[in-house]
Amino acid sequence: MIALRQILLLLGKDLRIEARTRQALALVLVLGILIVVVLALGLQGGNARGGLSATAILWVAYLFGGAMCFEKTMAVETHDGALAGLLMAPMDRGVIYLSKLLANLVLMATLAIVITPVGVVLFGFDLSRAPLAFASVVGASLIGYAAIGTLFSGLVASSRLSGGLLAVVVFPLSLPLVIASTQLLKGVFEHGNALDASAMGVIVAFDVIFLTVSWIVFELVIEP
Amino acid sequence: MRAMLLESSIRLNTHAAAGVTDVCIRAERLGKVIDGRMVLKDLSFEVARGMIVSVLGANGAGKSTLLKLLATLTSPTSGRLELFGRPPDGARSRARIGLVGHETMLYRDLTALENVMLTARLHGVPEARARALTMLDRLGVAERAGDAVRNLSRGTAQRVAIARALVHGPDLLIADEPFTGLDVGSCGVVERVFSEFRARGGTIVMSGHDVEQALRLGEHVLLLMEGRLASSEASHRIEASNLRKRIGGRE
Structure with a gap:
């Protein structure tokens, strides 16, 4: 109960800071929309309608937007040594991980809610046949992506490594997630298919493994 | 030995x-x-x-x-x-430890009071708001409690940082x-x-x-x-x- 209260306190702190500065969300939304629009224009709209191209373009927006979320939410802790103050609180460092994970998920969910309609307009996605399937696939995929992104954003914040390295590490690690997710979304868009259990299993397994490992390892990577 | x-x-x-x-x-x-x-x-x-x-x-x-x-x-x-x-x-x-660091360790987009209250609440201090205000008052910065840390001078922020370090006793x-x-x-x-x-x-x-x-x-x-x-x-x-x-x- 105490840990849950601490997670909510830290999540509230991050969301309050974001509500006041609007730094992360504004940038992430602009970037996401730009990616979808530019790729739509580059692929001349109709050529990418439905299918793999359309889902891949959505994923490009999620990947880059997500990487920016990870960096921005952790950057709050690096100004003025705030991270050291947080690490002095009497709580497991996994609490910090889970609160950052939730903050990232809130931002990424907002990104998905905004750019999906843009994709519908530009690429003609048909979500009406299986909206819940679409939401389940995207939701489960973003959880896994946020799990590794939050871990590595902590590592980057604690080291002298540059922020650009985050994407270099996180993108390849997300590959199984992206492949399984794009296959599932292709089916959803083209045929309104029910979810393929084996592909969904890959995403859920990815989520469980990386959430557990990241929660445990975060203790070791985070340093003031 | x-x-x-x-x-x-x-x-x-x-x-x-x-x-x-x-x-x-x-x-x-x-x-x-x-x-x-x-x-x-x-x-x-x-x-x-x-x-x-x-x-x-x-x-x-x-x-x-x-x-x-x-x-x-x-x-x-x-x-x-x-x-x-x-x-x-x-x-x-x-x-049982309070830390005043080389840097202020405060969130610049939160107010002085919110910063001190956050630490108090993470430590489970009862009546965190009252306790935080008391500490800010002791450090002579109670009148700046509602100001964002980014708007405080280095010296005032430092006193808020000390209030934050001591708020949980x-x-x-x-x-x-x-x-x-x-x-x-x-x-x-x-x-x-x-x-x-x-x-x-x-x-x-x-x-x-x-x-x-x-x-x-x-x-x-x-x-x-x-x-x-x-x-x-x-x-x-x-x-x-x-x-x-x-x-x-x-x-």
Whole structure:
């Protein structure tokens, strides 16, 4: 109960800071929309309608937007040594991980809610046949992506490594997630298919493994 | 072994005479290696509960690293550290420690009150808002409680940082250059707060560069040179000019 209260306190702190500065969300939304629009224009709209191209373009927006979320939410802790103050609180460092994970998920969910309609307009996605399937696939995929992104954003914040390295590490690690997710979304868009259990299993397994490992390892990577 | 240990230790036991014999900090041959460089070497000392200890030394002598070790923010590479009579045990130890860092450690987009309240709530302090306001008032910054930290001067932010470090009623305050950015009046306020904290049985280990201030506030002075404990003496036995010369000679 105490840990849950601490997670909510830290999540509230991050969301309050974001509500006041609007730094992360504004940038992430602009970037996401730009990616979808530019790729739509580059692929001349109709050529990418439905299918793999359309889902891949959505994923490009999620990947880059997500990487920016990870960096921005952790950057709050690096100004003025705030991270050291947080690490002095009497709580497991996994609490910090889970609160950052939730903050990232809130931002990424907002990104998905905004750019999906843009994709519908530009690429003609048909979500009406299986909206819940679409939401389940995207939701489960973003959880896994946020799990590794939050871990590595902590590592980057604690080291002298540059922020650009985050994407270099996180993108390849997300590959199984992206492949399984794009296959599932292709089916959803083209045929309104029910979810393929084996592909969904890959995403859920990815989520469980990386959430557990990241929660445990975060203790070791985070340093003031 | 025990005899060897006592021989190598420098005991800061002046407070024992006043009846305060509990050991707050016990360090035995502490060492810390960072990026392959030995930053701290073989530090052994004890600090009794209720003392104010000043840690002095030239830049790069290892003061901040030592304070980070004592605050349990990092672990020693070698040696043994005990806080409150036992090895540091994570959250339980941290609950009894307050830290004033080299930086303010505040969130610049939160108000002074929100920053202090956040720490109070994370520590489970009852009536966190009232307690936070009390601490800000003690540090003389209550009238700026509603201002975002980004709009505060360095000195005011530093006083908020000290309020944040003390809001949960710690037993040990680790302060890395706590007087940074403070004007003369603010220094007086912080010195008074430190004295009150000590009078209630709190222990303070602080670093700084102002020799006179260190001797005036600290009952004991630990002098670090190139990561080693060069001396440990009661403040009243130290000549300020000599100490300044020893530190300056290394800078």
